[in-house]
Amino acid sequence: MQPRTSFFPPGSVTNSHLVAYDLNKELLPLIHAHCCRTLEESSLTFNLDNLERAIEDHYVRGRPLITKRVEELIFREGALSNRVFQAIRKSVNPQEILSIALRKDILSELTSITALRDCLTVSETVIGFLSSTGGDPEMYIKDYLENVLSLPKEQQLQLNPKAHHCRLRHILSLWQVLSVERAKRRLASKKQDPFEGVGKYFREPLTKEEKVGVLKGLRHVNVEDFLAELFEFMVVQLKTIPMGTQDTREERPRLLMAEFNSFLANKGRGLHGFDRMADRNHKLAVSKAVDVWCIAAQKKSTR
Template identity: 30%
Template sequence: MSNFDHCSSYRVSVEELTELHVIRYDVEKDLLPLVLSNCQYSMERGHETLSEYDLPRIQQHIITRFLQGKPFITRTGVPTLVNTHERDYETIFKAVKGKVPQEPLSSLTRNAVSRELDSYSEVCEAHKTLELLLGFLSMTGGSPMMPLVTYLQDTLRMANQTDPHILKALGRCCLKHCASLWQLLMSLKSERMLHLKRVKEEKRQLKSFVSKGNVHKWLLEMHEFLLGPEYCRSLLFHPSVKEAVAAYMDRKEVDVPIDVEAAFPDSIQLSQIVEAWKYAVTAKQEWMM
């Protein structure tokens, strides 16, 4: 191993790398014959053949034939992809801020990005794109005023791999907004996840409500309310479907079913009435089958 240790001081960077520096071998032509030539067979009682390999000798042959004289290739200056859980974001942001002065997003831009990325999957994709951008930006730097999308297109050549909708949302930001945008996207991920969990719980509650059986009248009233002028006016005064439709029925002097008071979810917003009605009707049809 001493010869190999001696060669370990021989290093080249990626920029200096040539074909001669690279270890090349063919498994079937180079490795298998080497291994088999250092294998001894013995026949045991019961006609079982056992193989014994001379591992130290195989190791020495591999070092001599393939590793000796080859340099260590250094990664200095080369962007390295790592598991996101292993990333030191504090160090990355420190490097980014040292190369590109950062400014917070305006409230107008922040709200616009939030509206554009209205689903959990969209936020995740935007976050993943920004994450990759930050890794390179921490090493390359850039003009604070350069549009973020321009950096993606011209420097990283990622425009073709990024959803146009994501590019549109990120297109409102420059490199000077990266830290603030990261903070926003992390918050949006949590918010969208909470929304997904809430929607899942609301669907569970709706399905439970439908299973009560006596929901036909309530669904009729929901549908009538949705198609009439009361819906638009109620958006200003009643935040929930339950409250708005119940008030509508009161004005008609129609009793609200007891099951509604007990089982219809309070958390469903009036803006979700179409989705709630569709889901409840579908669940009712499935329950009746």
């Protein structure tokens, strides 16, 4: 009857569970016992089958097996929340904005929507881990994928080669660049929703007067920076509010520019000229957020 084999998880293994031997006192005598020396030809022959069985009997048989469990990570878009981003800004500090030149280089290589989606998926995977474990802001993202996450090569290759110059201190900026580009392409195609999961409450259309006010206000800001920050505001903060929980008949309606300004202040981000834009559009309700972003994106594309 075969002896019952015991199993131990890696965290419970002790030295007594491991295979150990002294090379000179134990292993070499065992090897010599299973070899045949021919004096006439001064040669050695080994009975490898018997030697294998002897080593197994002496050092392996009866030892517990160490179980190996491969953890599966299923990354959900719902994990992109304000809490997650704040955790990264604290544990992978500082977070810096990618240079305009590098942003253009990265996007110039992502000509297909598939390549863009794959690169974005990799960045979101990194964000998911960093929010829990933190990381060295100076480490290159490609090194983090290979040496820390140990992702298969095919998944590492989904990161655009130009993005290999990005470090962990750029991860949130990289996510912004990729996310905004995907949203722009979806908006241009008119077949896909740029803001999947953002509730209907935030999709109320602007009136003609409000649209004029937004367009005039955009003259005072860098539209690309405005798009990036407003996108993050909607996806990581507004998106977390369940659909149907807002009452459009509130006596004191929530104001978009006030909430957006508070969001920027909390993350220590300033937008040049935003005060002038906010003053012009201070009465805009937060329910107009999606339409404001779309108007700004369309203005950017027509320049």
